[in-house]
Amino acid sequence: MTDAATRGRSSTGGPAPVIPKRPFKFDRWFRETGWRHIVGVVMVVFALFPIVFVVSSSLNPQGTLTGSNALFSRIGLDSYVRILTDPQVPFSQWFLNTIVIASITAVGTVFLGALAAYSFSRMRFTGRRFGLITIVVVQMFPQMLAVVAIFLLMSTVADWFPAIGLNTQIGLIIVYLGGALGVNTFLMYGFFNTIPASIDEAAKIDGAGHARIFFTIILRLAAPILAVVALISFIFTVNEFVVASVMLIDTEKQTVAVGLTKLVSNPRYADWSAFSAGAVMTALPVVALFLWLQKYIVGGLTAGAVK
CATH class of the missing domain: 1.20.5 (Single alpha-helices involved in coiled-coils or other helix-helix interfaces)
Incomplete structure (x- = not known):
């Protein structure tokens, strides 16, 4: 008997009982x-x-x-129109500086953090556990506590290497890389631990070394956490104000977060409308990047959270 014939009948052959809603x-x-x-x-x-x-x-x-x-x-x-055409407000230059600094910082953070996380996850060496604990402890202190030290350090560096010292965008990128490397390394370390070590062992049997395993296997499997780290680093760099205001002095080198404060720094002549317009336009790349990487976000944040 077909399913159509038995539809609506119970196992005894009679009509199926109707469960009241x-x-x-x-x-x-x-x-x-x-x-x-x-x-x-x-x-x-x-x-x-x-x-x-x-x-x-x-x-x-x-x-x-x-x-x-x-x-x-x-x-x-x-x-x-006012913020895009006012010659005293180089918003286009601020916007370009922000995108360049944030993009380079995101790529550098992902690459350096992935290298460090792979070392902690797959290699066994003296001081490995102490290094992981140190990374967590250092990240407990706010970055604002190091602003004075960063200013003095970069001022000294500028005397020897002006290209990466104070008032340079490269110097600001280096500071951002150092500040975000710890927490992102620990985040990627937890994700790398979820990747089975048997994959590495099979690749080693075929003659692959650590470099080939890392670039051809691990990075592809770790794409979700790499996307999450890149997104977090990009958003942090776009929104960061304290370190950027200390590092960048010249107006044409500043980021949007530093430049827009000039529009509202004087309470009597604060242009809050132009400030809001600049904030809205600055948020568009962040929203676009978030929508592009959203399929990786949940998987990248939850994987490695439990063992």
Whole structure:
């Protein structure tokens, strides 16, 4: 007998019993799943409100925060035109500097962190455990505590090597690489431990060395965590202000985070509308990169979290 013939019949040959549907009760639904929807909506509104306020302020032609209290009460592109065409505000140069510094820092952080994580994960040497503990302990101290030391160090370096000293973008990239290397190394170390060591052993039997295993096998398998580290490093570099304001002195070398503060540094003549417009345009590359790498984010953050 076919499935169509037996459909609607029980095992005894009679009609299948119809299970009555329970009536909808709001209190039961709220206890089981309803409260989750409410919490989710509240969190979404809480996260979107600052973004909506900044976008509304960027579209306000008056350039003040007082006129932005009523969201989208006035809409215009004057602030975007003003920040892109004002010769005293080289926003295009700031934006280009930020993208270049953030991109080089992200690539360098991923490469150096992957090398260090592979060494800690696959090699056994004296001081390995002490090195891992040191990485974690050093990252507990805020980077702001080292601003004075960074300024004095880079000033001294500038006397011997002006190309990588104070007021140079290369020097700023080197500082960013040193600050982000520890936590990213530890993050990638946990992911590398989830990759079976039998893959390395099989490659070694075929005659592959550590360099070939790392570049042809490990990096491909570790693509999720590499994407996550690159994204985190890129976002941090774009948003960082303290170290960049200390390192970069010349206006044409500064990043967006440092340059935009000049628009609101004077309370009497603060152009908050242009400041918001610059913030919105700076956020676009970050959002685009996030959407491009979003398929790796969940896997890269959760893998290696448990053993």
